[in-house]
Amino acid sequence: MKKSLMFAAIIAAVVILALMRRGATGNETAVTLETLSLHEIRASILASGKLSNEEEVMLSTEVIGKVSALHVEEGDAVTEGQLLLQIDDEAPRALVGQQQASVRIQEVAIAAAKLKLDNLQLAWNRKKMLHERGLLTGGDDAFESSTNELDLARLDIQSREAALQQARAILAEAEKNLAKTRVYSPLTGIVTSLNIKVGETAISSTTNVPGSSLMTIANPASINTEVNVDEADIANVQVGQEAEIVAIAYPNQPMKGVVRSIAVSAKQSAGSQSLSFVVKIGFTDTAGVLLRPGMSSRAEIFTHTGDATLALPIQAIRLTEDTSTGLKQYHAFRAENGVARKVVLKVGISDDSYQEVVEGLKAGDKIITGPDRALRNLEDGDAITESAPAAKAA
Numbered sequence: 001m002k003k004s005l006m007f008a009a010i011i012a013a014v015v016i017l018a019l020m021r022r023g024a025t026g027n028e029t030a031v032t033l034e035t036l037s038l039h040e041i042r043a044s045i046l047a048s049g050k051l052s053n054e055e056e057v058m059l060s061t062e063v064i065g066k067v068s069a070l071h072v073e074e075g076d077a078v079t080e081g082q083l084l085l086q087i088d089d090e091a092p093r094a095l096v097g098q099q100q101a102s103v104r105i106q107e108v109a110i111a112a113a114k115l116k117l118d119n120l121q122l123a124w125n126r127k128k129m130l131h132e133r134g135l136l137t138g139g140d141d142a143f144e145s146s147t148n149e150l151d152l153a154r155l156d157i158q159s160r161e162a163a164l165q166q167a168r169a170i171l172a173e174a175e176k177n178l179a180k181t182r183v184y185s186p187l188t189g190i191v192t193s194l195n196i197k198v199g200e201t202a203i204s205s206t207t208n209v210p211g212s213s214l215m216t217i218a219n220p221a222s223i224n225t226e227v228n229v230d231e232a233d234i235a236n237v238q239v240g241q242e243a244e245i246v247a248i249a250y251p252n253q254p255m256k257g258v259v260r261s262i263a264v265s266a267k268q269s270a271g272s273q274s275l276s277f278v279v280k281i282g283f284t285d286t287a288g289v290l291l292r293p294g295m296s297s298r299a300e301i302f303t304h305t306g307d308a309t310l311a312l313p314i315q316a317i318r319l320t321e322d323t324s325t326g327l328k329q330y331h332a333f334r335a336e337n338g339v340a341r342k343v344v345l346k347v348g349i350s351d352d353s354y355q356e357v358v359e360g361l362k363a364g365d366k367i368i369t370g371p372d373r374a375l376r377n378l379e380d381g382d383a384i385t386e387s388a389p390a391a392k393a394a
Helices: 002-021 090-133 139-179 372-377
Strands: 029-035 037-039 043-053 056-059 065-070 083-087 182-184 189-194 215-218 223-230 242-247 255-262 275-285 296-304 309-313 318-322 327-336 339-350 354-359 366-370 384-386
Touching: 029 372, 090 139, 223 255, 223 296, 242 275, 275 296, 309 339, 309 366, 366 372
Parallel strands: 029 384
Antiparallel strands: 029 366, 037 309, 043 223, 043 296, 056 215, 065 083, 083 182, 189 215, 223 275, 242 255, 242 296, 255 275, 309 354, 318 327, 327 339, 327 366, 339 354
């Protein structure tokens, strides 16, 4: 008898709890609701990097010498072809003068050799006429000697012409080295760094040697940001996609940009095993921000934009996963006559706030969006009541 009473009591308790859960006792779960509607979803990825100039040149010299004149200062605006720096050219100029004299000597020597050849040609013509008449003193030997002398004169001119070509080549090289003592700007821009002073020795371009880097010139209009995109996300990035960039120095002033290029090969980030691709983003609107190369920045690249689509707040979507099969199922709760109804969803793209609903719901449905604690414990058929919206701070 006692066992029967205990069993009946347990059944009654279960029934009462079930009725309470379904709202029979008025104990409904307070939830927030939102009407399902259309939203523009902009799927994006985040990446960080630094600002840099697309058009930037680090100038160095090909000759060694002391800087005798410096015509710019750091921060100066320069134009393409403007003289920036002069290296002491005394030795190169002297060498040019020496080679010019060598060229003139060869030219004079050739003129003298040609005059000698003309005289020998006239003499040979006379000897030939006499030899043909049998009147030449010395006979065949004298005529043969004259012929040999004429041939040698021709070879001498050829030798001197070759020497002249060599002298002119050495002169051209000397003039080229002399020209290298003057450094001109290869582009129009700003002197962003100046690493040499008058009196210091400029060294022909050698990495990490003081004096090898003279100055850096950049075109400020070509500034962009180079960000590192993880290899897991790079497949979604394409040239021409819009982006929003924030320089760390101006966290509240977002700027607009567009993807200009994507690196062909990946690189490994310092101190990390992951691979990333360098993506260059050009600015389309800097919002009046003064940008400087080297500034840290972060970018949000919008990988998908389109027309408004049916979308649900991300916090309203629940995910269940079967670990044994790896199957995932998305669902949400729709409010129907004071009861929560679980609806299985097929979802699409998402952004930070909304996720596209492909199947399962329609526009105008009342969707339970929170609070999160209630959503975690909510089950199909639970009684609900809409909570009053939180009062806004004055």
